[in-house]
Amino acid sequence: MYEVGQEVELSMDEVYARRHGKMTRFARKKLRGMHVPETFVSPEDVVQDAFAKAYRNPSPIEQPQAYLFRIITREIQNHARRASQYAQPPAESQADIRVAIDDAGEVISDRRDVHRAQATLPAQQSAAGWATEALNCTQADSAGGVDRKPxxxxxxxxxxxxxxxxxxxxxxxxxxxxxxxxxxxxxxxxxxxxxxxxxxxxxxxxxxxxxxxxxxxxxxxxxxxxxxxxxxxxxxxxxxxxxxxxx
Incomplete structure (x- = not known):
């Protein structure tokens, strides 16, 4: 899988200088295959973390390139598990939204009740009520409409x-x-x-x-x-x- 044949003798610095782009492309492909978005972790961050772990390893590394690819694969698997824990449910579409509206029959019935009650009021009270609620008049305006003071x-x-x-x-x-x-x-x-x-x-x-x-x-x-x-x-x-x- 990893063309290790002629890079066995490469040091860690040489692998970084020659194979950094290849490792980045490999990390990007693995992230897509495991459905990990780059907004969660980028391929560049995965490669940099792999090199950091390799440099912290006190033991000598015989095949640095193969070792780095193994670290990259393991890191992507860990990121995939963490990303699945934070996965959000799909956004609710407009078709799934339920809008609560008033029943037209109840609205008409309530208005008829109000009109019947309004008809039983004295003339001045009825006029003042409609001026206040329907015409948005103030108390002074309502009183002036029926020739009365507030x-x-x-x-x-x-x-x-x-x-x-x-x-x-x-x-x-x-x-x-x-x-x-x-x-x-x-x-x-x-x-x-x-x-x-x-x-x-x-x-x-x-x-x-x-x-x-x-x-x-x-x-x-x-x-x-x-x-x-x-x-x-x-x-x-x-x-x-x-x-x-x-x-």
Whole structure:
């Protein structure tokens, strides 16, 4: 295999000078045969390592060229074993990639649910919602589209809650005062006594003022409860033309 016949007497330096290229080509061929890529180890590195080991051998080498070829073959076998341990799996092709997409039926169903829920909202809330989500408007822009200032909806809701609580409290006080008055007048009438004064220490105008305030609060509560459906109907009639939300 190795043309050793006439190179037996060559020294290690002479083999390097004359046969270095041949050994490099031999190492490259062996690496390809064992499927070792040159990015893992190059043929030049294999040959240099073989010469380094030969020079470190303290024993005399009778056939340097044959000895070097044996070292090169053994080194390539060791590199092939190490390369197989670091072998990576084949790259995933585009055909093997699974892309997760949303179900079109679920997307359409969800949009229809949103549109139905949007239709049940008051006109101003519906318009503000579409302005914010669909048109990317800010809170100030949405409020301007329905002729309101930012925070006006929260202020109106707070005012309604305050008026409702106040009217309810006034109604309770009115009922309690009326019940006490009727009880006192009934007891005085049965015993033949003069009619008692409701609040002897309070001036009469102040008493009339309290009664009037309680009556006004009670009437406000009744007015709000009675006209609430009409107010909602009027708000829907004044709905701004911002497009059909169902589209």
């Amino acid at each position: 925070g006006g909806a929260r202020a109106v809701a707070g005012l309604k809650a305050t008026l409702t609580v106040s009217a309810a409290l006034a109604s309770v006080l009115l009922c309690a005062a009326g019940s006490t008055t009727i009880h006192r007048y009934s007891a005085a009438s049965r015993n033949g006594q003069p009619q008692p004064q409701l609040m002897p220490d309070m001036p009469q105008p102040a008493i009339y003022g309290l009664w009037a305030t309680a009556v006004v609060y009670g009437l406000m509560l009744l007015f709000m409860l009675a006209h609430r459906p009409l107010l909602r109907t009027g708000a829907r009639a004044r709905r701004p033309d911002w497009g059909d939300p169902g589209r």
